[in-house]
Amino acid sequence: MRKLLILLMCSSIAFTSCVSKKKYAELEAQQRNTQDLLNTCTVKLNDCLTEKTAASVRAKQLEERLADLRKTNEDLIQSSKDLTMLTSKGATNLEKSLESLKEKDLKISRLQDALNKKDSVTLALVSSLKREVGINDPDIEVNVEKGVVYISLSDKVLFKTGSYQISSRANEILGKVAKVIQGKPDFEAMVEGHTDNVPYKSGGVLLDNWDLSVKRATAIVRALQDLGISPNRLVAAGRGEYDPLVPNTTAENRAKNRRTRILVLPKIDQFYDMIEKEMKNLEAKG
Known part of the structure; x- marks a missing residue:
């Protein structure tokens, strides 16, 4: 009986030991699977954290880009407003410029009319002088x-x-x-005396060629006054030898340089009156 009990106990122990090893193996395999699953989840978690960080960075970049776009849009709106204002001012300035150009064109037109009138008067004056004085005399020249x-x-x-x-x-x-000057009351006559460069040696009241040229101009002025020209329309000037037509190198050239010129020109005071009147008109319009 005792042997039988011992045998039963041994069998029971052996059976129990066999079941525990199998269970252990199963648990061990389950533990490995669980560990593998944990490792897989850990890897996925790390990947998710990495993606989250990258997404946060992209989100921040997109927010900054959106802020830049909003700022650009605001700047464009302001620029459009400024451009509209500048365009309006430009249109106003263009109108003013056109008005100014019209005024300038009008002034130019008036000046051109005045020049044309002056040219017509000049041509008529030359014709009168050539007709009265004569144009066939080589010692007399009428020109402009x-x-x-x-x-x-x-x-x-x-x-x-x-x-x-x-x-x-x-x-x-x-x-x-x-006779011609008398017919042009708005003109003056200026007489210029010219000499060659040969020194004056006759003595008397004259010192040099300059004195001689002035004295000759004065003599012509007095002769014109005696002929009826008002003295306030006459000017006497001496140029001496200092405005030659040709070099004083030959007797023929020196003869050309010894001359008297009578310039018929508009009265200077009338010219300045015209300028002053135009300036007053500009100030009134400005």
């Missing part, structure tokens, strides 16, 4: 220089060498010149 009509008379027509006494032929020519 820089808009001014002038009569150039050679020295031998008016004076003797070194003298400022007017010849009889000069009186005849000056009488014709005076």
Whole structure:
């Protein structure tokens, strides 16, 4: 009996030991599966955390980009408003510029009309002088220089060498010149005396060629006054040897340089009156 009990106990122990090892193996396998699952979940969790961080960065970038776009949009709206304002101001300024151009065109037109009128008067004056004085005499020249009509008379027509006494032929020519000037009350006559560069040596009251040129101009002015020209329309000027037509290198050239010019030109005071009137008109319009 005792042997039987011992045998039963041994069998029971052996059976119990066998079941525990199997269970252990199962638990061990389950534990490995659980560990693998935990490892997999840990990897996925780390991936999710990484993606979350990247998504947060992208979200922040998108917010900054959105803020920039909003700022750009606001700037564009303001620029549009500014452009509208500038366009309005530009239109106003353009209108003012056009008005100014119209005024300038009108002034230019008036000046052009005045120049045309002046040119017509100048042409008529030249024609009158050439008709009265004569154009076939080589010692008498009627021409226009820089808009001014002038009569150039050679020295031998008016004076003797070194003298400022007017010849009889000069009186005849000056009488014709005076007739033309008398018909132009808005014009003045300026007489210029010119000499060559040969030093003046006759002595007397004259010091040099400059004195001689002035004295000759004065003699012509007085002759024109005696012929009826008002003295306030006459000007005497001496240029001496300092405005030659040609170099004083030959006797022929020196003869050309010895001359008297009578310039017929609009009155200077009337010219300034015209400028002053135009300036007052500009100030009134401005």
